[in-house]
Amino acid sequence: xxxxxxxxxxxxxxxxxxxxxxxxxxxxxxxxxxxxxxxxxxxxxxxxxxxxxxxxxxxxxxxxxxxxxxxxxxxxxxxxxxxxxxxxxxxxxxxxxxxxxxxxxxxxxxxxxxxxxxxxxxxxxxxxxxxxxxxxxxxxxxxxxxxxxxxxxxxxxxxxxxxxxxxxxxxxxxxxxxxxxxxxxxxxxxxxxxxxxxxxxxxxxxxxxxxxxxxxxxxxxxxxxxxxxxxxxxxxxxxxxxxxxxxxxxxxxxxxxxxxxxxxxxxxxxxxxxxxxxxxxxxxxxxxxxxxxxxxxxxxxxxxxxxxxxxxxxxxxxxxxxxxxxxxxxxxxxxxxxxxxxxxxxxxx
Amino acid sequence: xxxxxxxxxxxxxxxxxxxxxxxxxxxxxxxxxxxxxxxxxxxxxxxxxxxxxxxxxxxxxxxxxxxxxxxxxxxxxxxxxxxxxxxxxxxxxxxxxxxxxxxxxxxxxxxxxxxxxxxxxxxxxxxxxxxxxxxxxxxxxxxxxxxxxxxxxxxxxxxxxxxxxxxxx
Numbered sequence: 381x382x383x384x385x386x387x388x389x390x391x392x393x394x395x396x397x398x399x400x401x402x403x404x405x406x407x408x409x410x411x412x413x414x415x416x417x418x419x420x421x422x423x424x425x426x427x428x429x430x431x432x433x434x435x436x437x438x439x440x441x442x443x444x445x446x447x448x449x450x451x452x453x454x455x456x457x458x459x460x461x462x463x464x465x466x467x468x469x470x471x472x473x474x475x476x477x478x479x480x481x482x483x484x485x486x487x488x489x490x491x492x493x494x495x496x497x498x499x500x501x502x503x504x505x506x507x508x509x510x511x512x513x514x515x516x517x518x519x520x521x522x523x524x525x526x527x528x529x530x531x532x533x534x535x536x537x538x539x540x541x542x543x544x545x546x547x548x549x550x551x552x553x554x555x556x557x558x559x560x561x562x563x564x565x566x567x568x569x570x571x572x573x574x575x576x577x578x579x580x581x582x583x584x585x586x587x588x589x590x591x592x593x594x595x596x597x598x599x600x601x602x603x604x605x606x607x608x609x610x611x612x613x614x615x616x617x618x619x620x621x622x623x624x625x626x627x628x629x630x631x632x633x634x635x636x637x638x639x640x641x642x643x644x645x646x647x648x649x650x651x652x653x654x655x656x657x658x659x660x661x662x663x664x665x666x667x668x669x670x671x672x673x674x675x676x677x678x679x680x681x682x683x684x685x686x687x688x689x690x691x692x693x694x695x696x697x698x699x700x701x702x703x704x705x706x707x708x709x710x711x712x713x714x715x716x717x718x719x720x721x722x723x724x725x726x727x728x729x
Numbered sequence: 730x731x732x733x734x735x736x737x738x739x740x741x742x743x744x745x746x747x748x749x750x751x752x753x754x755x756x757x758x759x760x761x762x763x764x765x766x767x768x769x770x771x772x773x774x775x776x777x778x779x780x781x782x783x784x785x786x787x788x789x790x791x792x793x794x795x796x797x798x799x800x801x802x803x804x805x806x807x808x809x810x811x812x813x814x815x816x817x818x819x820x821x822x823x824x825x826x827x828x829x830x831x832x833x834x835x836x837x838x839x840x841x842x843x844x845x846x847x848x849x850x851x852x853x854x855x856x857x858x859x860x861x862x863x864x865x866x867x868x869x870x871x872x873x874x875x876x877x878x879x880x881x882x883x884x885x886x887x888x889x890x891x892x893x894x895x896x897x898x
Contacts, residue, residue, distance in 0.1 A: 414815060419799045423813045499811070525844065533843050534815035537853040539829070540838030542815040546829050549818075551840035608835020 384452070384461050388704055391691045392468060393489030398510020402678045403629045404622070405558040405598065405690060406507055408469075409516040409615075411524055412543045412552035413502040416532040420544040421478070421497040429481025429497050436496045439530035440485055449492075453483035460708070463699035469507065474498055492523055499544050500552075502527070511622060513555050513615045521611075540607060550607030555615050557622045558587060562597040562675040563632030564625075566647070573628055574599075581605055582621055588667060596667035596693065601625065637679065648676035656726045660715040666696050666722065684729050692725060732757035796820040837861075852889045856882055 394406045414420060415435065419428055433453070440449055454462060454475065462476040471484050475498045482497040495503040504527070506520035534542040540550040548554070564570040574584045583602050586594025601622055603614050636644050651672035655661075661669075674689045676682040694700060696718045702709050705717060732739045732755060739755035794803040801813030803821060812818065818825060830836050837857045842850055863878040 416815065417798075419814045420812060422809070422811050423799060423801060521841070524841075528843055528845065532845060535843050535846060535850075536818065536838070537842075537846075537850045537857075538837060539818060540840055542818055544811045546810075546812070546825060547832055549829060550833065550835075550838045553840070605833045605835075607829065607833035607838060609839055611840050 384457075384464055385703060385706075387464070387468065387490075388700065391694070392507065393491045394507035394509050395687055395690050395694075396509045397687065398508065399512055400626060401510045401686065403559055403561065403626045404511045405560060406509055407511055407513045407516045408508075408556045408558070409506045409513060409520045410554040410556075411502075411504045411520050411541075412500040412548045412554075413504065413524070413527075413531075413541055414534045414543060415501050416534045418501065418534070420499075421482070421501060422499065422544060424481075424497075426480055429479070432501050433481045433483060433496050435531060436485075436494070436502065436527070439527045440494075442530045443526045445487075448488050449485045449494075450488070451483060451485045453480075454478055455480045455482070460699055460702055464703050467694055467697040467699050471495055472498060472503075475503075492519060494523070494527070500548070502531075511557055511619065511626075513557065513619055514612075517553075517555070517611060517615055547604070548606050551609075551611050551614065553606055553611050553614060554602055555618050556600045556602035557618065559599050559601065559622070559625065559629070560597060560671065560674060561599055561625070561629050562671050563629045563636060565597045566636060567632045569628065569632055573625060577601060577621060577625065580621065582618060588664075595664050597671045598667075598693075633675070633679065644679065645681065648672050648679075648681050652676070652682065652726070655722050657723070658719045660712070661719040661722065662711075662715055663697060663718070666718055667693065670696075670722075682729070688725070692722065696721060730755050732760055734760045794820065849889065852885055856885045856889075859885065 398404070398406070415432060418424070418432060421429060421432070424432070437451070440451070443449075452461075452465070457465075459476075462471070465471045465484065465486075466473060466476055468490065470486050470490060470493045472495065475482055475484065475495050478497060482495075484496065485494040486492070491507050493505050493507075495505075504520055504523055506516045506523065508516040508519070536542060541552040543549050543552055561570060561573075564573055577584050581604055583600075583604050585600050585602075587598035587600055588595040601618065603618055605614070609617075651669040655666070655669050655673065670689055670693060673682065673684070674686060677684050677686045677689065695704075698709075698714055701714050701717045701721070709717065730739045730742070731737070735757060737757035737759065740758045741754075741756040741761040743754040795801065796813055796817045797820065798816035799813035801817060803824075806812050806817065806821065812821070826836060837860075839854070839858060839861065842854055859878055859882045863875055863882065866872075866875040866878060
């Protein structure tokens with residue numbers, strides 16, 4: 381089994397530079413697929429679940445770049461390791477809680493991951509830096525084609541790819557863009573924006589926490605409808621709406637700088653002051669303050685590389701802190717290490 | 730306001746807008762609970778639509794439909810909103826069709842087709858795409874285009890017909 385500690389030495393390729401990487405963190409495409417004539421994971425016996433895992437493993441072995449995919453079965457991992465994969469956006473909370481036969485295949489740069497036996501037999505994801513759903517789709521589509529060479533999917537000409545939940549039927553596509561929207565939160569315009577986006581059939585969720593209270597001011601916009609349109613039409617629709625949200629965010633920031641420049645400086649400066657000096661800091665507080673720092677970088681107030689902050693968003697999470705220290709830590713010990721990590725990061729800035 | 734399933738006063742009121750049309754569901758406390766609605770937690774409209782489609786009265790003693798392939802009963806999937814296997818789509822088609830249309834505002838897949846699918850599936854898909862274009866052409870009163878599309882659909886159907894006798898792929 382490949383060691384998970386290796387992941388700590390690097391960051392996901394989706395945290396490299398990307399288009400519109402100011403307000404946009406990353407783009408993601410997920411495809412849900414199921415095997416023909418096979419009970420869905422939620423109702424399947426242990427024997428069937430294991431057979432599905434073996435079938436998917438075989439399909440990977442037949443692929444030209446099989447060697448580049450790492451694989452982990454959930455029943456072979458500690459809960460800390462499962463949390464680590466979750467914090468790196470490689471698996472869902474649901475997969476982490478699944479019994480035997482569930483697992484994940486991850487390629488080297490962490491831009492592609494295939495969950496096996498989550499809600500569906502296969503949940504394939506493709507992540508790209510910045511706004512680039514087209515590329516994310518192209519990569520997912522290609523991986524899907526490779527897998528399909530050795531797997532028979534459950535498919536109907538009327539309903540498309542058949543999924544455990546009818547809300548995913550058809551394309552099985554969930555395309556989402558992760559956005560950093562502190563300008564809209566500070567100007568209190570986030571609620572109307574969320575409402576407007578929801579009204580046109582897209583979903584807006586906080587990455588950490590719900591609604592306008594989302595920690596770190598990180599939001600995900602995704603499609604809800606998966607049937608009746610082509611994948612490219614769905615993606616184009618999301619990209620168009622996301623571009624509009626980006627415009628709103630940029631305008632909000634401009635207005636903040638025009639009308640309340642001193643307050644913006646104060647907001648960013650205080651965040652920096654606390655992060656550079658705190659001896660104890662919770663995840664939630666750190667996310668909010670790093671969000672302010674990130675906006676400061678976007679506005680040219682701080683000479684820090686934006687993507688280094690983005691990577692910090694992941695490195696300060698509980699499982700990452702514990703895996704790095706190779707110890708189990710109490711919440712207070714974690715707050716100490718988190719504060720230390722951030723202080724060290726800011727020392728030379 | 731009375732419950733949609735009985736004569737009692739409704740206590741749960743749900744509204745969803747589908748294709749600009751307002752859809753309302755009203756339930757009494759007893760039926761809300763029997764439809765699996767936890768009155769204390771937020772609910773998904775998906776679950777409600779799944780539960781309320783098909784036979785209107787979900788009374789005790791109603792014959793339970795069970796998927797012959799995986800053995801999942803209608804009640805189980807209504808409760809969880811999750812199907813048991815790909816065949817469940819056939820078994821529960823009657824109640825799924827409406828729920829799927831309400832969720833997706835469509836009942837026809839227009840996306841990717843697995844490479845393994847036969848020519849029949851591809852032709853069916855082509856017809857579905859042309860039909861969508863035809864509907865759009867009629868809606869904007871472009872009858873010249875509509876006639877052209879109708880002829881194309883006819884050709885596709887003819888192409889499909891000879892195969893249908895032998896090849897069922």
